Amino acid sequence: MDLSSFVTVFDSALRLSIPLLAACLAGLWSERSGVVDIGLEGKMLVAAFAAAAAAYAFGSAWIGLVAGIGASVVFGLIHGFASISQRGNQIVSGVAINMLAAGLTAIVGNAWYAQGGRTPPLEGVQRFGDAIFGHSALVYIVLLAVPLTWFVLGRTRFGLRLRAVGENPAAVDTAGISVTGLRYTAVIIGGVLCGIGGTYLSVGQSAGFLPNMTAGKGFIALAALIFAKWRAWPALGACFLFGLLDAIAIRLQGISLPGIGEVPVQAIQALPYLMTVILLAGVIGKAIPPRAAGVPYVKER
């Protein structure tokens, strides 16, 4: 592989890893506060739809971004209401969020535009065009979210409290800090990040919404989160690695490697899932989630 094709692969790996990274950081915020979030996929999907619809209607990619974030936060709040206020099962709620998002975007998209669930193609100012080095502003926003997440969670009082809620909510409660408030904040931040990721998919990377366009990215992000052991910088690494695998898979299509023969694209696509399973089995290091993740906090116990 010569230098130019190396740059091309690197470039497309970056593009492919951005939505993963946004969702992964969203999951990181949520799970660090003790709310397990397998609805990342659904939130990205509603965001992608809302962003494309708003960008088309108002002729502005930025209004699209606002709508995408709004839709994703609303879904995050549904999850928050079920799992924080009502102490429901967080995983069941996440599954519901994913199904709701898949169904609603298809129905509403079909009813509004009658193009089999697609939005009309976006062009010009309706999209996030290339800003610097051939990448759109959203790419830099998401990349910036990494040090920001690291700093806020690791170096501020708010971050310390938020992490504490995910490890030992009773202790935080005893100190007179609202567990509910912190968890809702985390869920909203997660909603914002998923919103940016979804908007990137429909208004940045492509020109419009396609039904089911997240295509499992939310779950890969979940895998990356486990891989990164719920930390911001490793999340960047894991997402870039998965993005790179995806880019290589696209590049290897139909190409025969010397000595190995043709590598099936599916084998490379399967790697992130496989690596996560192996990691979770404790074969390559141990992934320890926040201690209170998935456990609703009951005050009177």
Next chain:
Amino acid sequence: MSAPLDLPRWADTVLVPAISVVAAFLVAGLVVLGIGENPLSATRYLLQGSLGTGEGLGFTLFYMTDFIFVGLAVAVAYHAGLFNIGGEGQATLAGLGIALVLNNLTFLPGFLLIPLGILGAAAFGAAWAAVPGYLQAKRGSHIVITTIMFNWLASVLIVYLLVNVLREPQSMNPETRAFPDQSYIPFMHEVFAAFGIEIPASQLNLTLVLALAASYFVWLLIYRSRLGYAIRVVGSNPTAAVYAGISPARIIIVAMIISGALAGGLAVNELMGYQHRLLLEFTSGYGFVGIAVALMGRAHPVGIILASLLFGILYQGGAELAFEQPAITRDMVVVIGGIIILFAGALDGLFRRIVAHLFTRQKLARA
């Protein structure tokens, strides 16, 4: 917030689920209103299309067969305290098992080939579920995450196999060649015709009988057998199970194996009963609907049969509705499924508290 949650049994098993279903339909009605359609006429088309004609009823029962299997699969794992959301992957692998058996043993007569195909489905589904079960039991990996990963692994694997290995060389479609004729599970209208009774032709086949038998088997297993008791103990209190001499690890693996085998029933109905070949995405997301079915049916076989009938009506009626009112596509069913999972699963406590509140008020009024 801590209203008393001890409800009469009938309220707990019938009233609360009924309220969450009604609430789900009200929300779905709002969605229909939101896209500018009439929910009442939509409901009429839905019921007319699913129950109003003999043919429609046949299709409704066909879908019901699918949902009984995936609902039972989720329920058995649920009793063991496991949330198996890998029904999609397990059914996909079961489809592979069917194709391998049927297309390699084409010389066998039907009365041998059909049971072998069903066994192949159960074995492959069980194997695909056993791995996450093993990893949860022995290595402490979270079953939900592993089953999600296994769903994706299954879909990647099946694409690879259908495109590169199992596809007929001259065919352009990613699907296997047709299964041998004698392996088709008879359609219900054929069975009835053999007895001289004419019923409308549909996809409905004898797998429905198998689904009902499986429901009975699961009821026996969970509520009337030693193993079922162990499963329920592990599900409600793993520590107590250890003291009672039950090995939670063993029970977890066994429960996942049974769960995966049941999920294989979906493949039996779809592939051996209707499609007669292995093709991509035949599971159509039904594995996830199984979660809604199990939650709504309170993980009890009778509840699951009723919930499956409801979703059968929704799927078949939804197809007719999409034909009559194109703005309302079949994705409406996915929306309703999602809302039911949210209401009957995650927001269960909300409805229970409301009902409990009403009961205490009533008691106070009487006193």
